Amino acid sequence: MQFLINEDLPRSTGDLLRSYGHEAIDVRDIGLRGDKDSQIASYAQSRDLCLVTGGLQYSKALRSRVEQRGMMLIEFYKAFSRMKRGNLFTSFN
Secondary structure (H helix, E strand, O other): OEEEEOOOOOOHHHHHHHHOOOEEEEHHHOOOOOOOHHHHHHHHHHOOOEEEEOOOHHHHHHHOOOOOOOOOEEEOOOOOOHHHHHHHHHOOO
């Protein structure tokens, strides 16, 4: 599975995903840092990437989009431990 990591999560999120055999792209590495939520969501959707973010702001952006087919969004909260994240990513294998 391929993931797009939002800038509000630590870079180690990508390392964690890669440790489970997934591809992970960080928005900071592809020139999307600071872009609008809708632009990042569109980028992820157009490339069939699962967007991983730390906040709820994307729920609103995605609800406002007419076409959401193929888009999966994972929102993490600061209290969501690394172990729980790892367990979640294991389920994608």
